[in-house]
Amino acid sequence: MKNSSSTVAWTKIAVLFVCLLLFVFPFLLLLVNSFKENKAITSSPLSLPESFSMTNYLDAFGKMDYVSAFTNSIIITVLSVLLISLLAAMTAHYFVRHQTKFNQYTFFLMVAAMIIPFQAIMIPLVKIYGSIGFLDSKWALIYMYIGFGSPLAVFIYHGFVKSIPAELEEAALIDGCTRTQTFFRIVFPVLTPTTVTIAILNVLWIWNDFLLPSLVLIAPDERTLPLSTFYFFGTYTVDYGPLMAGLMLTILPVLIVYLFAQKYIIQGVMQGSIK
Template sequence: MAGQSRILGWAKLLSLMVALVLFIFPFLLLITNSFKANQAITSDPLGLPASFQWDNYVSAFDKMGYISAFGNSLLITVAGVLLIALLAAMTAHYFVRHNSKLNQYLFFLMVAAMIIPFQAIMIPLVKIYGSLGLLDNKWSLIYMYIGFGSPLAVFIYHGFIKSIPLELEEAALMDGCGRVQTFFRIVLPVLLPTSVTIAVLNVLWIWNDFLLPSLVLTSSEQRTLPLSTFYFYGTYTVDYGPLMAGLVLTLLPVLVVYLFAQKYIIQGVMQGSIK
């Protein structure tokens, strides 16, 4: 039995190591190629760089307009994530605490909206917003992210709020809190683990999204980091070296945030799963 347990343990360890290599390999390949010249990338994409081309990062930083694009991505991501979390929590709380037939219908309608693929509505969406003069505006894009991101967030919050004892809110009301104060002082802090999970999902989605910003943001001043990497695609050629460097610069902020906040992210996810 001890021998079987030891073999099983080594098999699990080997499987995890293989999975780790498969997950990390594309990122390592991206970093390696970001230091190569175009000819070296096309001739030997899997090899190590013979000499490090630091100019790729300088060129990527300049051509992308990195500071402006980073500011746009940061504003859109932070505003979108905060508004999705806040509005979805308030909506889910109302659905749970006012369980009428109408609210049940609206909740199921919101959940059913997750089934509709974005590609099925993107052309009518762009035509309508274009006719209203609302394209090429960061706040229009944030508004769309709220609409597309809220259904999943409401669904997650809805299940979590059901487990919160109603007596907590009733006690706060008896102590003189209004309904708004009760939500922000009692309910919202309890929802923190779930909010962390929703924030992680939406940060990864909004920060890395290319399709929706490419339809809404048309001017170079409004473009996000993923859109800025498109500068390296010419009509007949692709500037692979700066493109790889630009992708690294695009991914770097999210990785830095995760490295510094991973303790709180993992803690929030674990608390939410235990709850």
């Protein structure tokens, strides 16, 4: 019996280790090739580099205008995630506490909007907003991210707000709180696990997004990090070495944030699952 349970345990460990290798392998391949020259990458992409030179990283840092692109990505991601989380939580709370026919239909329309693929509306989107001069600005991109990210966030918040007893808010109102104070002091703190989950999903989406910024941002000084990697693609050639290094520089900030915030991320996800 003990041997059987030990075998099962080792089998699980082996399966998990294989899964780990499958997930980590693309990242390791990218890291290794970021130190190679183009010829070495194309001829033997799986081999280790002969020497760990930082030439590719220095080249990528300069060509990408990394500081400017990083600043744009930070501004767009942080503001978009904050506004999506706040506005979606307020909207979901209003829908739950005021269940009129209009609010119910509006909520169903927002949920239905999630099934519409972005590729189906991107041409009308660019044509309409381009005609009024609303493109080529990070603020226009933030506005669009709020629109595209809010339906899913409202849907997730809606289910959690329904689990919050209305008596908590009534007690706060009796004690003298306004409705705004009740939301920010009672409701929003209770929604912290949900907010963490939504923030994770939106940070990964917005930071790594390429398609929407490529349609909206035209000026080089407005480009985000994913867009800046496009500098290494020529008409007939690809500068693989600096490209790999540029991709590593794009991924690195998210990895650093995760390493420092993993405690709070895991805690938020666990609390959300318990709720």
